[in-house]
Amino acid sequence: MSARSGPRATVWDTFAVPSRSFLSRLAEAEREALLTIGVRRTFPAGSVLLFQDEQDDRVILILAGRVKVIRADQDRHELLLAIRDPGDLLGELAFIDGLPRVATVTALEEVEALVMNAGALREHLRVSPDVAVALLESVTARFREDSVQRMQLAALDTLGRVCARITELAERYGRTTDAGIEVEMPISQEELATWTGASRAGVAKALQTLRELGWLETERRVLIVRDVESLRGRFS
Numbered sequence: 742m743s744a745r746s747g748p749r750a751t752v753w754d755t756f757a758v759p760s761r762s763f764l765s766r767l768a769e770a771e772r773e774a775l776l777t778i779g780v781r782r783t784f785p786a787g788s789v790l791l792f793q794d795e796q797d798d799r800v801i802l803i804l805a806g807r808v809k810v811i812r813a814d815q816d817r818h819e820l821l822l823a824i825r826d827p828g829d830l831l832g833e834l835a836f837i838d839g840l841p842r843v844a845t846v847t848a849l850e851e852v853e854a855l856v857m858n859a860g861a862l863r864e865h866l867r868v869s870p871d872v873a874v875a876l877l878e879s880v881t882a883r884f885r886e887d888s889v890q891r892m893q894l895a896a897l898d899t900l901g902r903v904c905a906r907i908t909e910l911a912e913r914y915g916r917t918t919d920a921g922i923e924v925e926m927p928i929s930q931e932e933l934a935t936w937t938g939a940s941r942a943g944v945a946k947a948l949q950t951l952r953e954l955g956w957l958e959t960e961r962r963v964l965i966v967r968d969v970e971s972l973r974g975r976f977s
Contacts, residue, residue, distance in 0.1 A: 761882060762826065762827070762828025762829050762879070763802070763828060763829060763830045763875055763876065763879040764802065764827070764828035764829075765828050766875035766878060766879065767871070767872060767875055768871070771869065771871060771872055771875075774865070774869065774872075775802065775855060775857070775865075775872075776855070778857055778858070778861040778862060778865050779802070779855040779856055779857035779858075779861075779862075780855070780856050780857075781804070781853065781854070781855055781856075782853070782854055782855075782856050783851065783852070783853050783854075784806075784848045784851070784852040784853075784854065785848065785851055786848050786849065786850045786851055786852075787847065787848060788847070788848050788852075789845060789846065789847050789848075790808060790831060790846045790847070790848060790852070790854070791831055791832055791842050791844075791845065791846040792842060792845055793811075793812060793813060793841075793842050793843065793844050793845040794841045794842060795841060795842045796841050796842075797832065797835065797841075797842060798835075798836070798858060798859035798860065799832055799856055799857065799858065799859065800830060800831070800832045800833060800836045800856075800857045800858075800859055800862050801830070801831040801832055801846075801854050801855070801856050801857070802828075802829075802830055802831075802854060802855040802857065803825060803826065803827050803828065803829050803830075803831065803852060803853075803854050804827060804853040804854055804855060805827050805851075805852065805853040806827070806848060806849070806850045806851050806852030806853060806854075807824055807825065807826055807827075807848075807849045807850060807852070807927055808824070808825050808831070808846050808847060808848050808849055808852060809821060809823075809824055809825075809846070809847055809849055809927075809928060809932070810822045810823045810824070810825060810831075810844045810845075810846050811844060811845050811846075811847065811935075812843060812844040812845070813845070819935060820935045820936075820938075821928065821932045821933075821935045821936040822844055822936075823887075824849070824913075824927060824928070825846070826913070829879075830876070830879060831846050831854075832846075833876065833879070833880060834880075836859050836862065836863075837880070849927045849928070850927075890905075893905050893976060894937075894938045897976055899937065899939040899943040899944065899946075899947050900947045900950060900951075900975065901975050901976040902937040902938060902939060902976070903933075903937050903939070903944055903947040903948065903951070904947075904951070904972040904973070904975040904976050905937075905976040906933060906936055906937050907924075907951075907957065907964060907966065907972060908966075908969060908972045908973050908976070910924050910926070910927075910964070911924050911964075911966045911969055911972075914927065915966065918965070920958070920965050920967070921958070921965045921966050921967040921968075921969075922965070922966040922969060923963065923964070923965050923966075924963065924964040924965075924966065925962060925963055926962045926963065926964060930944060930945070930948075951972075954968075954971070955967060955968065956968040956971050956972055957972075
């Protein structure tokens with residue numbers, strides 16, 4: 742008599758999916774169905790997945806790794822808009838409105854992704870209403886986050902904006918240690934400056950202030966948040 746087998750393993754079991762992402766909103770069967778309309782690809786660190794102003798019909802679902810989303814102005818000054826994680830969709834706005842890409846997406850580390858043709862995805866959504874709802878919820882959540890960030894850019898000083906971004910990094914990527922919440926920085930200090938809408942000198946001064954207050958320690962590409970509640974209180 743054969744032993745009872747355990748739960749069937751799926752491709753998704755190998756990927757860590759943060760809560761509130763697009764992928765986290767789908768049931769297992771819905772995730773499996775996506776594999777039939779896309780192709781899995783690996784992108785090395787530093788490679789570009791999507792180009793700003795490109796007319797492109799692909800939609801990309803991140804399975805592993807992180808990417809940065811950057812928009813350049815007419816003078817080629819770059820602004821970091823966001824960091825995207827496993828389970829997030831890329832290119833969904835161009836998919837919805839058919840307009841060119843609003844930003845360039847670059848791999849911060851090796852990224853594994855599911856690349857889907859827009860036509861195939863659109864047809865899939867017609868017969869999979871729960872996936873369409875998940876897409877709507879994901880886009881809505883992203884707009885809410887963007888609205889909060891725009892409010893912070895308008896209402897807070899540089900120190901407050903730096904506290905907001907460091908708190909976000911700690912919540913998303915932090916690891917609790919005896920010294921505090923340790924965050925391996927996925928971006929440079931210059932990119933942190935563009936993310937906060939400040940100069941690099943302004944961010945450096947803010948980080949020094951946080952160190953003097955005892956709320957933060959900094960090492961090379963590592964932050965140790967010692968008092969996250971004080972950081973949060975500075976912008977909330």
